[in-house]
Amino acid sequence: MPRIKTLRKVLNPPVIKGFKPYGPETGNLSPEPVNLLFEEYEALRLCDYDMLNHQQASIMMVVSRPTFTRIYASALQKIARAFVEGKQISIDGGKVYFDSDWYKCAGCGCNFNNPEREKAIEKCPLCGNPQIVSYDFPGDDDEGNARHWEYVCVCPQCGFEQEHQLGIPCSHQVCPKCTHKMKRKGTPGCKF
Amino acid sequence: MKVAIASNGNTLESGLDSTFARCNFFVVYDPETRAMEFIPNPNKDLEEGVGPASVQLLESRSVQKIVASEFGLKIKPLLDSLKIQMIVLKESKKTIKEIMVMLNQ
Structure with missing residues (x-):
């Protein structure tokens, strides 16, 4: 039995469900579409739209770099086949989960997420209070204003600082002085 | 729209359990x-x-929201793919009854 695929993280579902060819010949072609998976769409978006390299993009999707390269290659093959054979592309399926955004309710103080990104959240799911704050847009509340992230990783143990590398979470870095896990400078719970 | 609450007892006066997956009820x-x-x-x-x-277990009862004081590391991707909403009530002294009253609104 083959190994089970790991779940790939996809930031947002695509804005459209697929693509259709046009032109006088399209009527004679088979209507069978090429199925582009969500993970392949995301790989293409990260690599060629956001211009990340495979290593950075694989970190975003929480898969290994070789797995990412295979997903990306499969995406290119499918798109090429659709172009050459004049097939429709439908973007659907795949072993993915969508990263959901977090909110805080001002009424009951609970935190909650929105698993369906297509629908906007209007009120707290627990107490129905409409005063909710999204964590994605700092500046809406006092807590958000106080949060200024710097591109510096800091060791919470000894205060050693080094420049933050994009694509690598600070917590994956180890302090070279005291081998403690690093943190982003200025984050809550970090004294430096 | 069913809601699951991770409780530490089987009465309405019980509170939220400290973890989601290892809760009592x-x-x-x-x-x-x-x-x-x-x-x-x-x-x-x-x-x-x-x-x-x-x-x-909760998915088999078609739950769409889960209220707990803490969720484990592997839970979020799972719940995201099942489209179940997580509601985190940290260090809350609320009883199950109070949470149910809030949900009724």
């Missing part, structure tokens, strides 16, 4: 019909894989 509550069900957690003493097992 799951309360499955339907705010529309006001029906509730206390499920003793069968996965409580498992060594590992408690989170997925608990999620599976």
Whole structure:
């Protein structure tokens, strides 16, 4: 039995469900579409739209770099086949989960997420209070204003600082002085 | 729209358990019909894989929201793919009854 695929993280579902060819010949072609998976769409978006390299993009999707390269290659093959054979592309399926955004309710103080990104959240799911704050847009509340992230990783143990590398979470870095896990400078719970 | 609450006891006066997957009882509550069900957690003493097992149990009862004070590491991707909403009430002294009253609104 083959190994089970790991779940790939996809930031947002695509804005459209697929693509259709046009032109006088399209009527004679088979209507069978090429199925582009969500993970392949995301790989293409990260690599060629956001211009990340495979290593950075694989970190975003929480898969290994070789797995990412295979997903990306499969995406290119499918798109090429659709172009050459004049097939429709439908973007659907795949072993993915969508990263959901977090909110805080001002009424009951609970935190909650929105698993369906297509629908906007209007009120707290627990107490129905409409005063909710999204964590994605700092500046809406006092807590958000106080949060200024710097591109510096800091060791919470000894205060050693080094420049933050994009694509690598600070917590994956180890302090070279005291081998403690690093943190982003200025984050809550970090004294430096 | 059924809601699951991770409770530390089987009465309405019990509070939220400190963890989601290893809680004592799951309360499955339907705010529309006001029906509730206390499920003793069968996965409580498992060594590992408690989170997925608990999620599976609640998913079989078509729960769409889960209220707990803390969720484990592996839970979020699982719940995101099942489109179940997580509601985190940190260090809350609220009883199950109070949470149900809030959900009725």
